[in-house]
Amino acid sequence: MAFRTTTFMLKNKVVLNIILAALVLELISGAQFYYFQQILSDELEKRAETELTMKAMVVKNALNLSENSLMGHLWEMERNIALPDSMFGIMEGVLRSHPNLVGCWIAFMPDYYPDKGHLFEPYAYWDHGTIRRQIIGPEHDYSQNAAFKEVVSKDVSLWVDPYYDRYSDLNMVSYAVPIHDKTKNVVAVFGLDVSTRMLGDTLNRRHIYESSFDLMLTKEGQLIASPNPDIVDAGDVSHIVNVINDSSVTKTTSRNGRCKIATFRDQEDHEKGYIYYASIKEKPEWQVAVVCYDDEVFGPLRRMHLTILLTSLAAFVVLGFIISYFIKNNRKLADTKKAKERIDGELRVASNIQTQMLPRQDAIQRDDIDVYGSLLPAREVGGDLFDYFIRDEKLFFCIGDVSGKGVPSAMLMSGTHGCFHAVSTHQHNPARIMQAINETMCERNENNMFVTLFIGVLDLPTGRLCYCNAGHDAPVILSEKGIVKSEKFATALEVKANLPIGIFDNFNYEMQETMLESGSTLFLYTDGLTEAMNKSHKLFGAERMMNLLNTAEDLPPRQLLGKMNMEVYSFMDGMEQSDDLTMMAIRYMPKQFESNFSETLMLKNDVHEVTRFSSFMKSVIEKLDIEKSLGRQLRLAVEEAVVNVINYAYPDDTDGDITVKMASDGKTLHCQIIDAGIPFDPTTQEKADITLSAQDRQVGGLGILLVRELMDSINYERIDGQNVLTLIKKVK
Secondary structure, three states: OHHHHHHHHHHHHHHHHHHHHHHHHHHHHHHHHHHHHHHHHHHHHHHHHHHHHHHHHHHHHHHHHHHHHHHOOHHHHHHOOOOHHHHHHHHHHHHHHOOOOOEEEEEEOOOOOHHHOOOOOEEEEEEOOEEEEEEOOOOOOHHHOHHHHHHHHHOOOEEEEEEEEOOOOEEEEEEEEEEEOOOOOEEEEEEEEEEHHHHHHHHOOOOOOOOOEEEEEOOOOOEEEOOOOOOOOHHHHHHHHHHHHOOOOOOEEOOOOOOEEEEEEOOOOOOEEEEEEEEOOOOOOOEEEEEEEHHHHHHHHHHHHHHHHHHHHHHHHHHHHHHHHHOOOOHHHHHHHHHHHHHHHHHHHHHHHHHHHOOOOOOOOOOOEEEEEEEEOOOOOOOEEEEEEEEOOEEEEEEEEEOOOHHHHHHHHHHHHHHHHHHHOOOOOHHHHHHHHHHHHHHOOOOOOOEEEEEEEEEOOOOEEEEEEEOOOOOEEEOHHHHOOOOOOEEEOOOOOOOOEOOOOOOOOOOEEEEOOOOOEEEEEOHHHHOOEOOOOOEOOHHHHHHHHHOOOOOOHHHHHHHHHHHHHHHHOOOOOOOOEEEEEEEEOOOOOOOOEEEEEEEEOOOOHHHHHHHHHHHHHHHOOOOHHHHHHHHHHHHHHHHHHHHHOOOOOOOOEEEEEEEEOOOEEEEEEEEOOOOOOHHHOOOOOOOOOOOOOOOOOHHHHHHHHHOOEEEEEEEOOEEEEEEEEEOO
16 A cells, blocks of 8 residues: 555656646747747848848949949040030940940930030930930920939939839939030030839849848839839838838837838738848948848747647657656666666767768769768777868868777867868868867867878869878879779879877978879778778788779779778678778769860950950850840859959059950850969958948958859869969859
8 A cells, every 4th residue: 555655646746747847848948939039030130131231232233334334435425525416326335235224315405406406315225125216305305304403513423213214114213424525514414224123123133031022212212123013012012112211110220230120011911021121321322121021030930839849748748658657667777777878878979979970971962073981980989080071163071080989089089070171161271271170189188189180172173182191091092094903003192191180289281282083083091991800810901901992993982982891891700890990982083074165365454454354255145145144143253253363463563464264065154264473262261241331341352252152163273373263153
């Protein structure tokens, strides 16, 4: 009876504890939900500010392109001001240099050409791919237009707020500049028209969320550009504009003070949304707005919270039955088992964490490189490591072996792995990467442990392998020359031993380099392979390994490592593994780029060459029949890179040559920019933090960010004293 009473009381106590635990879990879950909601809200604010910055750059670039098209012909127009019939030819030149314009016009001062009438306004415009000419009739008295008066009276250039043009049946904005005669008097206003639909399509090419969209408004709040009405209802756009302009609506300022934030309810289904908007700091000081919806931002978090809550409650119910069933068992045995399971569980978690730190075997899926690695720890956790990833058309890889065994070695292995990733994201010199890792490891190496490490950087387009060794076993190169079985083709890579990392923080590591031939395989390993021991205490050995590699017969990396593992375990014949066994194989199979189109342009480091380059790019894009929006991206990215070389590759007052090569196989476009100027690798430069304000952000970096955003890949090499920058973009 006493036992039953004790069991009953224990069961009630367990039930009470489960209920209390469920309540605590709910409180924790609620706190987590609130915490993560705040994180998402802050992240949304940062992403919105980044989006506003990028969209402002896109809008300003589009406006600058239009302004440059006009200003490039202004001098010619002023020189021929006495020849009114020549104006149409000049305007046609403006339109051909910028096909996205609607048209351009010249409004002369009244009675400037007596024989042309009191008002004379020639107009040229695009009409289904053809440029048309027209003289605007006298019913359009532009001399009374406020913008015309402001340009003439103040002698300034300006963007005109949006208006409806009955001649083209379009909503447009116009850019107007004064035209002077030889006495510097304003005699006319030269302007071009830009469709607000084009600006709206440019703004809404890419969004932070699927249902979000962007708007552009004047400084006074008048709508300029919005998404296509087929995508976003015009009524919703109008409602959002009213919210922005309504002074009674509560608006907040972002933490960085870079934008204003307002909330609204969708008119149709009353869904909550957020509006982030800010003004472009430069003229014409228009406003850009980003709109996103609450459910898309926070909906997944709410659903995840509900799922976790229900799952947790179900788990507690199941746990109650399990505890009730097993509570009658021997408590001491249960406690002992629980302690053992806790230790085993922690070791399994540690082992899983180590495994998850390794790269996924399908992380790289390319035709020109095949990489495979394996790590078999001698204990639950090991001290070996390997890693690989591709950045800027370069394969970064490493393999290493930490001194000692068990948890301490595993912890040092994790630190080394993390340092390799952190440094390699902005550095491609393996010696410098090794130096940075060594300095970090020496700082907190109180146990005097060390790591043998090999780091390699393979340039995929050229096959140039740069590497640095720190006391590790030399990798082996398997050449395709070994097709004849009797011919040995496994050769150890020539390496300088250097000291392992973690010994002296001021040791100077040296970089070496070689060229990998097409079809070659680089085999890397730790001493757990060569020092594997059988029951007779004999070692597997380097000679046995080399003999096996010489009979590999051009095996792919996965099969090569599988064969090596089988041979090692067959040799050990049941002997317990004494050291971690780690191997990695890299097969280099560069795909020959066969171009059916190739053109080259030679430039000087003179900013005036940009005009000639722009014509060259336009010609290339037209010949390849590249879609217009993609063509604009290509022109923007390549021009940014070329202008950077023109401005900075050569010292001041030094003439230099710049070669731009364009090649295409019909699917991708390869652009090479070659100069013999100062060595400069743009892929190692820190990305500009566009979340910072203009005052806090360091100068530079936006151009590199723009090129990275617009191109599919970017690669840099210093070859024979020349900078070679390769940009690649899919065009079909």
